[in-house]
Amino acid sequence: MSAAWTRRSLLLHAVATGASVLGCHVPRRASHTAPHPATSPDVGPTDARGPDAGVTSRYEVIVLGAGIAGLRAAECLRDAGLRACVIEARDRIGGRIESVRLGDARVDLGASHIENAPYSAVAARLRGIRANLLPSDSSLLLLNESRRSLSRARRAVWKQRFDDACARALRSLAEGHDCSAAEGMAAWFQSMSAHSAEARGAHWHQRMHVELTRSVLMDRLSLRALRSDHEPYAMAMQVQGGLATLTESMATGLEVLTQHVVRAIMCAHDGVRIESSHGILQAKALVCTVPIGVLRAGHIRFEPALEPSRMEAISRIEPGARAVQVASYAERSWRMREQFASAIEPRPDVPDVTPWLEDLSHWTGTPTLRAQWHSSWLTSVALAERSEEATRAMGQVLSISDRPRERPFRDWSVDPFALGARSALGVGGTLGDRERLAQPFENKVFFAGEATSMSAEGSLDAAYASGQRAADEVLAHVRRAG
Numbered sequence: 001m002s003a004a005w006t007r008r009s010l011l012l013h014a015v016a017t018g019a020s021v022l023g024c025h026v027p028r029r030a031s032h033t034a035p036h037p038a039t040s041p042d043v044g045p046t047d048a049r050g051p052d053a054g055v056t057s058r059y060e061v062i063v064l065g066a067g068i069a070g071l072r073a074a075e076c077l078r079d080a081g082l083r084a085c086v087i088e089a090r091d092r093i094g095g096r097i098e099s100v101r102l103g104d105a106r107v108d109l110g111a112s113h114i115e116n117a118p119y120s121a122v123a124a125r126l127r128g129i130r131a132n133l134l135p136s137d138s139s140l141l142l143l144n145e146s147r148r149s150l151s152r153a154r155r156a157v158w159k160q161r162f163d164d165a166c167a168r169a170l171r172s173l174a175e176g177h178d179c180s181a182a183e184g185m186a187a188w189f190q191s192m193s194a195h196s197a198e199a200r201g202a203h204w205h206q207r208m209h210v211e212l213t214r215s216v217l218m219d220r221l222s223l224r225a226l227r228s229d230h231e232p233y234a235m236a237m238q239v240q241g242g243l244a245t246l247t248e249s250m251a252t253g254l255e256v257l258t259q260h261v262v263r264a265i266m267c268a269h270d271g272v273r274i275e276s277s278h279g280i281l282q283a284k285a286l287v288c289t290v291p292i293g294v295l296r297a298g299h300i301r302f303e304p305a306l307e308p309s310r311m312e313a314i315s316r317i318e319p320g321a322r323a324v325q326v327a328s329y330a331e332r333s334w335r336m337r338e339q340f341a342s343a344i345e346p347r348p349d350v351p352d353v354t355p356w357l358e359d360l361s362h363w364t365g366t367p368t369l370r371a372q373w374h375s376s377w378l379t380s381v382a383l384a385e386r387s388e389e390a391t392r393a394m395g396q397v398l399s400i401s402d403r404p405r406e407r408p409f410r411d412w413s414v415d416p417f418a419l420g421a422r423s424a425l426g427v428g429g430t431l432g433d434r435e436r437l438a439q440p441f442e443n444k445v446f447f448a449g450e451a452t453s454m455s456a457e458g459s460l461d462a463a464y465a466s467g468q469r470a471a472d473e474v475l476a477h478v479r480r481a482g
C-alpha cells in the first residue's frame with residue numbers, strides 16, 4: 001500500500017471521526033472528500049507497461065500548495081463541482097500564513113497584517129466567520145537615543161523627502177530604462193552629511209519602508225517598482241487568534257494531502273502527471289501556487305521545460321527575504337507604549353540594523369513582542385546565529401534583561417517551501433513579468449500565487465485573488481474541452 005494511499009485512508013477516516021490528520025485541517029463536509037462518482041478514485045499501482053505506470057491517485061484537478069492562493073483555487077473548483085485535491089509539502093496548511101501557539105494565545109509568525117482592510121476580500125472573509133479584526137497602527141514609531149518617540153510630523157518630512165528624491169531619480173532615468181533603487185537614490189543619500197538627522201531619517205525610511213515592507217534589498221529592487229502606487233501596510237488590520245483562522249476555515253471540506261513534496265510536473269496530451277514524495281498523481285489540470293523562490297530555485301522540474309520567456313520573467317521577480325521572531329516574557333519590563341517601534345539613533349549597544357517591533361501583549365494577555373527582520377539584517381548575520389541574535393538585539397533595543405520564555409523564530413528566506421517572503425519587482429522587472437508568469441502552461445498548468453498577481457505587490461489579497469483567477473481559467477478550459 002502506497003504512502004499516498006495510507007494518508008488518504010487516514011484523511012477519510014478523520015472526516016468520518018472528526019479527528020485531525022498530519023496537521024492539516026480536517027474536512028467537515030465529508031461529501032466533498034468522498035471519491036467523486038464521475039471520476040475514478042485513487043487507484044493502486046497500475047501496469048508498468050501502460051501510460052498509467054506508477055500512478056497512485058487520479059483527480060480532475062490537482063492544486064499544488066495549501067497557501068491562501070491554493071485553498072482559494074480549490075474551494076472555487078469544488079464549488080463549481082470539480083473534484084480537486086490540494087497537495088502540500090508541509091505538515092500543515094497555510095504556507096506563508098503560520099499562526100503559532102504561545103500559551104493560550106495564537107500569534108502570526110508569517111503574514112500578519114491585512115492591508116487596505118476596508119477594501120480587502122480577505123478581511124471580508126474574516127468578518128464573515130466573525131473573526132476579531134483589530135486595526136494596526138500602520139505608521140511606525142521611532143525611538144531616539146533616549147527611547148523617546150520621534151514625532152509623526154518629523155517622519156512625514158522624511159517620507160516626503162524620500163518620495164521627492166525617488167521621483168527625481170525616476171525622471172532622470174532614460175525612457176524605458178530601469179536601475180536599482182539603491183543606484184537611483186545614491187546621489188540623494190550622498191548629498192547628506194553622514195551623521196545628520198536627515199541622513200539617519202533617510203536610512204531609517206529606506207530600511208523600514210522599503211526593505212522591510214517590500215522585503216527586498218535596495219540594490220535588487222527596481223526603482224520603477226518603488227514608485228508603484230501600492231503602499232504596503234496601509235489601513236492594515238490584524239486578526240486576533242492569527243490568520244490561520246482564515247486558512248483553517250477555507251480548508252473545511254477540501255481534500256488536502258500534506259507532507260507530499262512535489263518534484264516534477266509532467267504534461268502529456270491527456271493531462272498532467274505530478275511526481276511527489278508519495279508517488280505519482282494524475283489530473284486533467286494542475287493549479288501551481290508554489291512561491292516564486294521555489295520556482296527560481298528549480299526545485300520542481302517541468303516537462304517539457306518552462307519557456308525561456310517565462311524563465312526570464314521569473315528571474316526578474318524577486319522573492320524577498322524576511323525573518324520573524326515572537327517572544328513571550330515573564331514580565332513586561334519595556335516601556336514602549338505604542339504598538340510599533342524601531343530604534344534608529346546610532347548607539348554602541350544597539351545594532352545598526354534594528355527590527356520592526358510590535359508589542360502584542362494586549363492581544364495575548366501575556367508580555368509578548370514580535371520582531372520582523374529585513375533583508376539588510378539577514379545579509380549581515382550568519383544563518384546559524386540569526387535566532388539567537390534576533391533575541392539578543394530585540395532585548396537590547398528595548399533594554400530587556402530577561403530571557404524570553406518562548407521565542408519561535410522563522411527565517412522565511414531559507415524555509416525550503418517558501419525561499420522568500422513576499423515578491424517584488426527586481427531591476428528591469430515590470431508588471432508584464434507577473435502577467436507572463438500567470439499564463440497557462442501547455443494548456444494544463446495554471447499558475448497562481450501572490451507573485452502572479454498584478455494587483456497588490458505580494459499581499460494576502462493578491463494571493464487570494466490569484467487563486468480565484470486560476471480556478472476560473474481551469475473551469476473555462478474544462479468547458480472548452482467538453
Ligand SMILES: Cc1cc2nc3c(=O)[nH]c(=O)nc-3n(C[C@H](O)[C@H](O)[C@H](O)COP(=O)(O)OP(=O)(O)OC[C@H]3O[C@@H](n4cnc5c(N)ncnc54)[C@H](O)[C@@H]3O)c2cc1C
Nearest residue numbers: 065067068069089095096111112113262417449450459460
Ligand atoms: C514574514 C512575512 C510577512 C508577511 N507579511 C504580510 C502582511 O503583513 N500582509 C500581507 O498582505 N502579506 C504579507 N506577506 C505575504 C503573504 O504571506 C503572501 O502574499 C501569501 O501568504 C502568499 O500566499 P500563496 O498562497 O501565494 O503562497 P504560499 O502561502 O507560500 O503557499 C504556497 C504553498 O506551496 C507549498 N509548496 C512549496 N513547494 C512545494 C512543493 N515542492 N511541493 C508541494 N508543496 C509545495 C508551500 O509549502 C506553501 O504551502 C508576508 C510574508 C512573509 C513571509
